[in-house]
Amino acid sequence: MLILKFGGTSVGTPGAIEKILDILGDKDHSGRVAVVVVSAFSGVTDSLIAMAKKAAAGGPWTADLEKLQRRHGETGAAFLSGEDLRAAMAELAETLEELRRTLIHINGLGKLPDRDLDRVMSFGERLSAALLARIFRAAINTTGARSMPAEYLDPRPLIIARAEPGKGRYLAQETNRRIRKFFDDKGSRGLFVAAGFIAQTGEGTSPDLQSTVTLGRGGSDLTAAIFAAALGAEKAEIWTDVDGILTADPKLVKSAFRIEALSYEEAMELSHFGAKVIYPPTIRPALEQGIPIQIRNTFNASCRGTLITAGAPEGDFPIRGISSMNEVALVRLQGPGMMGVAGFASRLFAALARKNINIIMITQSSSEYSICFAVMPADADKACEAIRGEFKDEIAEAVIETPVIEKDLSIIAVVGSKMKSTSGISGKVFHALGRNGINVIAIAQGSSELNISAVISRQDEAKALNAIHEAFFLSGLRSVNLFLTGTGLIGGTLLEQIAGHHEILADEHKIRIKLAGAANSRHMAFCPDGLDPRTIKELLHSGGEGTEPFELSLFIEKMKAMNLPNTAFCDCTASDDVSGRYAEIMRSFIPIVTPNKRANASSYEYYKTLTDYSRNRGIPYLYETTVCAGLPVISTLRDLFLSGDKVRSIAAVLSGTLSYIFNNYDGSKSFSALVREAKAKGYTEPDPRDDLNAMDAARKALILARECGIPLEFSQVKIEPLLPASCFEAADVESFFRELEKSDGYFEERRSAAAAEGKALRYVALIEGESVRLCLRAEPAESPFCSLVDSDNIVVLTTDRYCNLPMVIKGPGAGAQVTAGGVFADIVRIARTLV
Numbered sequence: 001m002l003i004l005k006f007g008g009t010s011v012g013t014p015g016a017i018e019k020i021l022d023i024l025g026d027k028d029h030s031g032r033v034a035v036v037v038v039s040a041f042s043g044v045t046d047s048l049i050a051m052a053k054k055a056a057a058g059g060p061w062t063a064d065l066e067k068l069q070r071r072h073g074e075t076g077a078a079f080l081s082g083e084d085l086r087a088a089m090a091e092l093a094e095t096l097e098e099l100r101r102t103l104i105h106i107n108g109l110g111k112l113p114d115r116d117l118d119r120v121m122s123f124g125e126r127l128s129a130a131l132l133a134r135i136f137r138a139a140i141n142t143t144g145a146r147s148m149p150a151e152y153l154d155p156r157p158l159i160i161a162r163a164e165p166g167k168g169r170y171l172a173q174e175t176n177r178r179i180r181k182f183f184d185d186k187g188s189r190g191l192f193v194a195a196g197f198i199a200q201t202g203e204g205t206s207p208d209l210q211s212t213v214t215l216g217r218g219g220s221d222l223t224a225a226i227f228a229a230a231l232g233a234e235k236a237e238i239w240t241d242v243d244g245i246l247t248a249d250p251k252l253v254k255s256a257f258r259i260e261a262l263s264y265e266e267a268m269e270l271s272h273f274g275a276k277v278i279y280p281p282t283i284r285p286a287l288e289q290g291i292p293i294q295i296r297n298t299f300n301a302s303c304r305g306t307l308i309t310a311g312a313p314e315g316d317f318p319i320r321g322i323s324s325m326n327e328v329a330l331v332r333l334q335g336p337g338m339m340g341v342a343g344f345a346s347r348l349f350a351a352l353a354r355k356n357i358n359i360i361m362i363t364q365s366s367s368e369y370s371i372c373f374a375v376m377p378a379d380a381d382k383a384c385e386a387i388r389g390e391f392k393d394e395i396a397e398a399v400i401e402t403p404v405i406e407k408d409l410s411i412i413a414v415v416g417s418k419m420k421s422t423s424g425i426s427g428k429v430f431h432a433l434g435r436n437g438i439n440v441i442a443i444a445q446g447s448s449e450l451n452i453s454a455v456i457s458r459q460d461e462a463k464a465l466n467a468i469h470e471a472f473f474l475s476g477l478r479s480v481n482l483f484l485t486g487t488g489l490i491g492g493t494l495l496e497q498i499a500g501h502h503e504i505l506a507d508e509h510k511i512r513i514k515l516a517g518a519a520n521s522r523h524m525a526f527c528p529d530g531l532d533p534r535t536i537k538e539l540l541h542s543g544g545e546g547t548e549p550f551e552l553s554l555f556i557e558k559m560k561a562m563n564l565p566n567t568a569f570c571d572c573t574a575s576d577d578v579s580g581r582y583a584e585i586m587r588s589f590i591p592i593v594t595p596n597k598r599a600n601a602s603s604y605e606y607y608k609t610l611t612d613y614s615r616n617r618g619i620p621y622l623y624e625t626t627v628c629a630g631l632p633v634i635s636t637l638r639d640l641f642l643s644g645d646k647v648r649s650i651a652a653v654l655s656g657t658l659s660y661i662f663n664n665y666d667g668s669k670s671f672s673a674l675v676r677e678a679k680a681k682g683y684t685e686p687d688p689r690d691d692l693n694a695m696d697a698a699r700k701a702l703i704l705a706r707e708c709g710i711p712l713e714f715s716q717v718k719i720e721p722l723l724p725a726s727c728f729e730a731a732d733v734e735s736f737f738r739e740l741e742k743s744d745g746y747f748e749e750r751r752s753a754a755a756a757e758g759k760a761l762r763y764v765a766l767i768e769g770e771s772v773r774l775c776l777r778a779e780p781a782e783s784p785f786c787s788l789v790d791s792d793n794i795v796v797l798t799t800d801r802y803c804n805l806p807m808v809i810k811g812p813g814a815g816a817q818v819t820a821g822g823v824f825a826d827i828v829r830i831a832r833t834l835v
Helices: 014-025 044-057 062-077 082-109 114-143 172-186 219-231 264-272 280-289 344-354 377-390 392-396 417-421 425-435 458-473 489-509 536-542 552-562 582-587 604-617 634-642 656-663 671-680 695-707 725-729 733-741 744-756 816-833
Strands: 002-006 033-038 150-153 191-195 198-200 212-214 235-240 293-297 306-308 321-334 361-364 370-375 404-415 440-445 451-457 478-485 511-519 523-531 547-549 567-571 647-653 759-768 771-780 792-799 807-812
Touching (some): 033 114, 044 114, 114 212, 219 280, 264 280, 264 321, 264 404, 321 377, 377 404, 478 552, 511 536, 552 567, 552 582, 567 816, 582 604, 634 647, 634 792, 656 671, 656 792, 671 744, 744 759, 744 771
Parallel strands (some): 002 033, 150 191, 235 293, 478 511
Antiparallel strands (some): 647 759
């Protein structure tokens, strides 16, 4: 024997009802289904509630009633004809007339008592069940799929519940007796189509205005479980519009997937904390009688769904699923008058019970100084009132503080029976939350180790679910939601590299980089599901569809408001404005990757603020490419310090432009001609003075000095001017070159003098002691600086360990490909830390 339940979307359209007929007639169900429990058509219960409220307020509701009649009439006409249709429409009219009288009664009262609202809500299921019984009977008679007719069953005389409108608790013993007697009297005849969601109070057999009670929204699931338990069914099947219970809410977690099987206890925990596929009280009758429950999809009947049963096999993951309650309030009570006082908790919870307040979660400090509990927001003020009344003397004596309410909170619950035999679950949960900057306000874990619950800010709900889901179910996959400013030469090349390497990263290294936001100096665009790195540069350039004008503050606010897990910010600009916002971004627990030197070369105080915050809070701040592009200079310095080495001095060529010029300055061309050549080949900025003033090299040297622990300001860096002042005072680039030609003799004189000694000129940054200086000096032929080619950079590290033979780091120190590659590597490095 099988008991089936079909939800609102499963009965909401003629096409959906066709699916039900297919299911009832297939080989797994034909001849085996005793009861089909149905919900109201989708949206009808909400419409009934609205009609009742309008009636109570004296508003118009007759048009809604006519719409209700029209919808059910059209559904009947899609399947029935002739006498069958006429009988169905007469029955529909009779039921709606009863509803009309009920609404008139409410209108006369001028208010909406809970019991009258229950009565009104009951009509949705009654209408759908009566109509579907006729449709099933007509279809069955036509197809011959069954020999016995389908019959409408009003469950109210059978399911007896306490008089608690809106959430009636059924009385198992009396209900089971009545259901069994009813079916014993009927024998094994036919298929019954029962209205879900409704029951009655009292002993009467004829439902009246006072006796109808509903079992709570979602109560049709419970109706099916009640019938299954009372009749000892083989299984109860809950047919809905999803493939089963998923590892998380798919509306919030796109990567959620179906759970094949779970225990009754796991299902209760997940449904209690917000999993909406099954109504939480449904589990109780099935658990008591050992009846399996299977969640199936009406619109994908080939999927086997999720089986809830005793002794469900352990899954492949350490947890079974994650659920959340979107909105709760936390009530906190504390004070020394609670410590060591026997019976305090009893008084507290008795006071709350008298007010009929349901407690969702409880946690208490081990010192007994404080206790807090979660309730629905609507109950929070009522709970505080109950506490103030119960403990008025203690509050007056100031041994207990006035209770405090925190609102706009959510509860996330991590559930799984395998947790009790797997160490490190709690650590993994809270690491996932912590690395995403999600503050945990309260924690609870039962002694069964089946559930870890945490109260967090409501705005962090989706972020927390995704972070935990990735940590447990996608543990091999590490992802970054990237926000990029700057799509010029470096940023544009980075986008090309991400697009070109995306599949390899995902397939071979299990790293996924999703571009969630991007901006150039004029436009910006956002998409939580990811922008296309291949097309976003052109889209921003043209200001196409989906873009908006760029505003830095708005970009940062949107990045924070999207609140995506594993967010990272990448700055590929050279902007002081952007780098000036790094501290704000990091305070939102967002890692930063940047080739922009401005932040680390600004005030020492700001540099220390960023690096200390990164170190103390564990938020990555990666700027390897601020010095020597993709060369591992900064990371090498850090490794040396961490391993106990001490840097004695650093000598370096840090400008690709100056490196190219002096590497090729052999006397065959004048100095000014060589600078013109470098400009023509793209080795200099459009105005070469931006390179020849050595400011960029000085910023890099300052960063290296600070990485060595030297607390210098930029003004303390000594820069030997490479050019006379007249060159920098020239009105334009051509005027500059005319002035530079006047210095060709000076440079040739210095080059010749160096060559006479077997040396070559190099513009070198020197970091020694507590000082940084940049100067043009002659290097001997055996110097590592004379081994440079083209625009290579070089850093020579002399340390306690590398004193006789210094460490040399050499290679391309400029260029879009190597710089973007270094930025890309830092982004991947962030992904690899998310484990």
